[in-house]
Amino acid sequence: MDNSSSVACSAPRHAPGALLDALSRRFGERASTTQAVRDHHGRDESPFPIAAPDAVVFAHSTDEVADAVRLCAMHRTPIIAFGAGTSLEGHIQAIAGGVTIDLTGMNQVLAVRADDLDATAQAGVTRKQLNEQLRDTGLFFPIDPGADATLGGMAATRASGTNAVRYGTMRENTLALTAVLADGSVVRTGSRARKSAAGYDLTRLLVGSEGTLGIITEVTVRLHPQPEAISSAVCTFQTVRTAVETVIATIQSGIPVARCEFLNVMSVRAINAYAKLGLQEAPMLFFEFHGSPNAVKEQAQAVEALALDHGGSGFAWSSTPEERSRLWKARHDAYFATMALRPNARVLSTDACVPISQLAECIVQTEADIGRSTLPIVLMGHVGDGNFHLGINLDPDSPAELHEAEAINERLVERAIAMGGTCTGEHGIGMGKIAHLEREHPSGVPVMRAIKRALDPHDLLNPGKVLRMHA
Amino acid sequence: MDNSSSVACSAPRHAPGALLDALSRRFGERASTTQAVRDHHGRDESPFPIAAPDAVVFAHSTDEVADAVRLCAMHRTPIIAFGAGTSLEGHIQAIAGGVTIDLTGMNQVLAVRADDLDATAQAGVTRKQLNEQLRDTGLFFPIDPGADATLGGMAATRASGTNAVRYGTMRENTLALTAVLADGSVVRTGSRARKSAAGYDLTRLLVGSEGTLGIITEVTVRLHPQPEAISSAVCTFQTVRTAVETVIATIQSGIPVARCEFLNVMSVRAINAYAKLGLQEAPMLFFEFHGSPNAVKEQAQAVEALALDHGGSGFAWSSTPEERSRLWKARHDAYFATMALRPNARVLSTDACVPISQLAECIVQTEADIGRSTLPIVLMGHVGDGNFHLGINLDPDSPAELHEAEAINERLVERAIAMGGTCTGEHGIGMGKIAHLEREHPSGVPVMRAIKRALDPHDLLNPGKVLRMHA
Numbered sequence: 001m002d003n004s005s006s007v008a009c010s011a012p013r014h015a016p017g018a019l020l021d022a023l024s025r026r027f028g029e030r031a032s033t034t035q036a037v038r039d040h041h042g043r044d045e046s047p048f049p050i051a052a053p054d055a056v057v058f059a060h061s062t063d064e065v066a067d068a069v070r071l072c073a074m075h076r077t078p079i080i081a082f083g084a085g086t087s088l089e090g091h092i093q094a095i096a097g098g099v100t101i102d103l104t105g106m107n108q109v110l111a112v113r114a115d116d117l118d119a120t121a122q123a124g125v126t127r128k129q130l131n132e133q134l135r136d137t138g139l140f141f142p143i144d145p146g147a148d149a150t151l152g153g154m155a156a157t158r159a160s161g162t163n164a165v166r167y168g169t170m171r172e173n174t175l176a177l178t179a180v181l182a183d184g185s186v187v188r189t190g191s192r193a194r195k196s197a198a199g200y201d202l203t204r205l206l207v208g209s210e211g212t213l214g215i216i217t218e219v220t221v222r223l224h225p226q227p228e229a230i231s232s233a234v235c236t237f238q239t240v241r242t243a244v245e246t247v248i249a250t251i252q253s254g255i256p257v258a259r260c261e262f263l264n265v266m267s268v269r270a271i272n273a274y275a276k277l278g279l280q281e282a283p284m285l286f287f288e289f290h291g292s293p294n295a296v297k298e299q300a301q302a303v304e305a306l307a308l309d310h311g312g313s314g315f316a317w318s319s320t321p322e323e324r325s326r327l328w329k330a331r332h333d334a335y336f337a338t339m340a341l342r343p344n345a346r347v348l349s350t351d352a353c354v355p356i357s358q359l360a361e362c363i364v365q366t367e368a369d370i371g372r373s374t375l376p377i378v379l380m381g382h383v384g385d386g387n388f389h390l391g392i393n394l395d396p397d398s399p400a401e402l403h404e405a406e407a408i409n410e411r412l413v414e415r416a417i418a419m420g421g422t423c424t425g426e427h428g429i430g431m432g433k434i435a436h437l438e439r440e441h442p443s444g445v446p447v448m449r450a451i452k453r454a455l456d457p458h459d460l461l462n463p464g465k466v467l468r469m470h471a
Numbered sequence: 472m473d474n475s476s477s478v479a480c481s482a483p484r485h486a487p488g489a490l491l492d493a494l495s496r497r498f499g500e501r502a503s504t505t506q507a508v509r510d511h512h513g514r515d516e517s518p519f520p521i522a523a524p525d526a527v528v529f530a531h532s533t534d535e536v537a538d539a540v541r542l543c544a545m546h547r548t549p550i551i552a553f554g555a556g557t558s559l560e561g562h563i564q565a566i567a568g569g570v571t572i573d574l575t576g577m578n579q580v581l582a583v584r585a586d587d588l589d590a591t592a593q594a595g596v597t598r599k600q601l602n603e604q605l606r607d608t609g610l611f612f613p614i615d616p617g618a619d620a621t622l623g624g625m626a627a628t629r630a631s632g633t634n635a636v637r638y639g640t641m642r643e644n645t646l647a648l649t650a651v652l653a654d655g656s657v658v659r660t661g662s663r664a665r666k667s668a669a670g671y672d673l674t675r676l677l678v679g680s681e682g683t684l685g686i687i688t689e690v691t692v693r694l695h696p697q698p699e700a701i702s703s704a705v706c707t708f709q710t711v712r713t714a715v716e717t718v719i720a721t722i723q724s725g726i727p728v729a730r731c732e733f734l735n736v737m738s739v740r741a742i743n744a745y746a747k748l749g750l751q752e753a754p755m756l757f758f759e760f761h762g763s764p765n766a767v768k769e770q771a772q773a774v775e776a777l778a779l780d781h782g783g784s785g786f787a788w789s790s791t792p793e794e795r796s797r798l799w800k801a802r803h804d805a806y807f808a809t810m811a812l813r814p815n816a817r818v819l820s821t822d823a824c825v826p827i828s829q830l831a832e833c834i835v836q837t838e839a840d841i842g843r844s845t846l847p848i849v850l851m852g853h854v855g856d857g858n859f860h861l862g863i864n865l866d867p868d869s870p871a872e873l874h875e876a877e878a879i880n881e882r883l884v885e886r887a888i889a890m891g892g893t894c895t896g897e898h899g900i901g902m903g904k905i906a907h908l909e910r911e912h913p914s915g916v917p918v919m920r921a922i923k924r925a926l927d928p929h930d931l932l933n934p935g936k937v938l939r940m941h942a
Binding site for chain 1: 584585586587588589628629630631635639640642643652656657658659660662663664665666667668669670671672673675676678679680684695696698699719722723724725727763765766769822824825826827828856857858887888891892893894895896897898899900904907908911912914915916918919921922923924925926937938
């Protein structure tokens with residue numbers, strides 16, 4: 001795959017002067033055309049080159065987003081939503097020109113309803129900010145994609161992360177949304193009822209639509225009781241296969257693990273170097289257990305027994321917060337640890353997810369493949385869900401390295417789809433996986449296109465992402 | 472509300488002779504125009520009068536469904552999918568004429584993948600049939616709407632039931648679908664990966680679309696490990712409010728109850744009469760706990776303590792299968808117990824679902840309202856989710872009784888929506904709740920209509936359900 005085939009070409013539709021004037025009149029200094037501001041909004045964490053918008057509007061309310069969208073729609077100019085900028089597939093790159101709406105000023109938690117275990121927040125609130133505000137309620141918001149992403153961005157990409165094996169993803173944890181559609185109208189989807197059979201599931205349609213069907217401005221999410229006790233465990237294995245088979249046995253036994261992460265040797269080495277740790281450099285599993293003190297103990301013991309059955313060693317579990325934080329901080333630093341393997345590098349992060357019975361085979365084949373590469377590559381993942389990532393360290397200015405990384409990803413996606421899996425467990429399609437989506441869902445993509453055309457006939461919302469509309 | 476406002480009028484488009492001939496050529500005796508067969512397919516469990524289709528096709532495969540849809544589409548004739556016929560809002564009534572496709576012949580479980588905790592089945596497989604086939608795997612399929620509905624019908628109505636508080640609904644438990652669209656094309660959505668961020672969530676769009684966007688022909692569902700231990704508990708309360716407050720406290724404590732059902736005095740009385748039981752006639756909670764023997768014991772003790780705090784009495788828990796079966800059979804017979812309160816009656820079943828903090832108030836207000844009615848009415852529900860049902864016993868030939876029942880439902884829906892809830896937790900919209908859906912989702916219904924128009928421009932799939940397309 002080269003970029004020309006993977007990125008949907010959409011002819012640039014730059015914001016005309018009249019639109020820039022209108023935005024300036026409506027938003028004053030909060031409509032910026034400064035180069036630095038535009039550049040900052042033209043790149044995410046992917047290796048894709050900067051594609052800056054023509055202007056950036058800093059919105060403070062749903063009404064302001066609606067006004068900005070209406071003005072852009074009048075001028076048939078693309079509109080891109082921007083949160084923390086931590087997407088991994090070029091989601092926020094303004095590849096067709098247009099106006100970016102920065103939602104980080106919409107940073108109010110509007111309501112925490114502890115009795116109902118839910119909260120409503122503006123789209124620019126980050127997950128850490130929400131959890132800060134929940135601290136005294138006995139509740140927490142579990143979705144943890146690593147980065148301190150905004151709730152709007154997390155909903156838009158159907159994010160998940162390390163806790164998903166127990167608590168689900170944004171798909172399961174989003175109760176209701178407010179979004180601005182392509183014509184500037186505002187839709188409120190879902191309700192605070194924990195379940196509903198009221199019509200088409202517009203909430204789930206917007207979750208994962210990556211700003212192409214609407215701009216999410218408010219999110220109502222489910223909260224969960226803080227577990228009475230938490231414990232972590234770490235265990236090393238002789239082979240990748242035995243580590244992964246331990247995970248499969250754990251899931252099949254119905255042990256409600258809260259987190260279950262795999263790291264290969266190279267990733268343990270990268271983390272040791274980056275975080276100055278002395279973890280044993282072997283295939284490794286991190287576990288976390290949530291529940292009553294007894295339940296947590298019972299879960300850890302059951303997993304230890306399974307690990308021993310599979311030749312695991314050094315099983316160590318701890319319920320002290322300090323030790324736990326140290327381990328999880330290391331796990332979350334993996335992205336930066338990968339980046340730090342070479343100076344001035346970027347990381348291409350793959351995202352295959354397969355049925356768990358296929359996971360060991362998929363990882364073993366992938367390790368063989370990356371063993372033939374000259375690039376430094378780590379492998380780690382949320383293996384309780386069958387989801388794992390390669391972090392491919394590359395020089396973004398080297399076409400050869402980009403090509404090599406993309407070829408590895410290409411083969412991995414092929415492998416995952418052949419095994420009944422998906423090209424993306426949690427990162428989304430963006431501009432990087434459009435061809436992969438077409439391969440994975442040959443009969444679904446035409447349906448997605450029909451929905452996109454119905455809701456955004458002029459292809460104004462984040463054009464060139466998710467779907468190739470001009471093919 | 473009267474029927475004229477709640478039911479979307481769609482001019483009849485009866486199957487022309489040429490279509491009936493074509494169906495007969497293609498399907499032989501499996502295309503029936505016999506009056507008894509048509510009448511059988513013209514009514515569900517709601518009190519709506521029979522609206523028989525012009526013909527019924529008994530399909531055996533996705534290809535056959537596609538052929539039938541293509542033939543109907545050529546003749547611009549409506550198509551209605553039919554499974555067990557246990558819907559509660561007139562979902563399968565052929566109110567605009569047309570051809571019903573009976574899917575009960577598609578009754579093969581295609582694959583059980585115990586390692587992956589999933590199974591793929593044809594749409595006509597019922598939940599009990601699937602669980603029979605899972606018996607030796609150590610796994611089970613938890614969604615239990617009471618009736619032995621088909622998996623296709625359960626997906627189409629986003630069904631849930633008593634286990635949803637722990638295991639989720641069809642929304643959370645459907646991994647992938649095969650469906651035939653309005654033009655006869657076949658779409659395969661989702662994958663067997665446990666999570667995916669690959670494009671728009673077509674699986675979730677079809678789940679709950681009630682046959683109006685596509686006819687579901689195959690369903691891949693999540694399975695769950697059979698719990699090591701199961702125990703039940705029952706407890707009575709002095710008031711509705713204290714019973715419901717016990718539930719709220721249970722959910723807020725994070726106790727992972729598997730089932731949590733409330734019955735009011737009238738419903739206990741109906742069940743006692745129908746099932747010859749001697750339950751104490753007081754507001755009552757049924758609980759079920761799943762887990763390890765220790766976890767189950769711990770959960771039951773924690774709930775008992777909460778029940779005592781709220782004045783509960785007679786807390787009795789049991790882990791013998793016989794006692795458990797007896798209780799749950801009684802709970803599941805509630806529908807028939809309600810029907811049996813008067814001879815020749817039908818039951819109008821309401822389905823409000825509210826945020827759990829509002830549940831006690833919602834039930835108390837509703838009990839006051841039904842106390843003023845002359846009709847026999849029971850109240851029970853899946854209170855762990857905030858969902859409860861009235862079973863309104865009525866004479867379907869009495870306009871006055873129908874009107875009274877609808878007025879009670881109308882006020883209940885109003886109350887639920889005002890409390891941040893939904894008009895339907897699990898029964899769906901069908902032809903009975905179209906006006907309620909419009910009230911609940913004033914900004915969402917136009918979006919739903921746009922999607923319907925994009926995927927079914929001639930309004931062929933189950934017209935007159937979910938949305939008013941000809942208003």
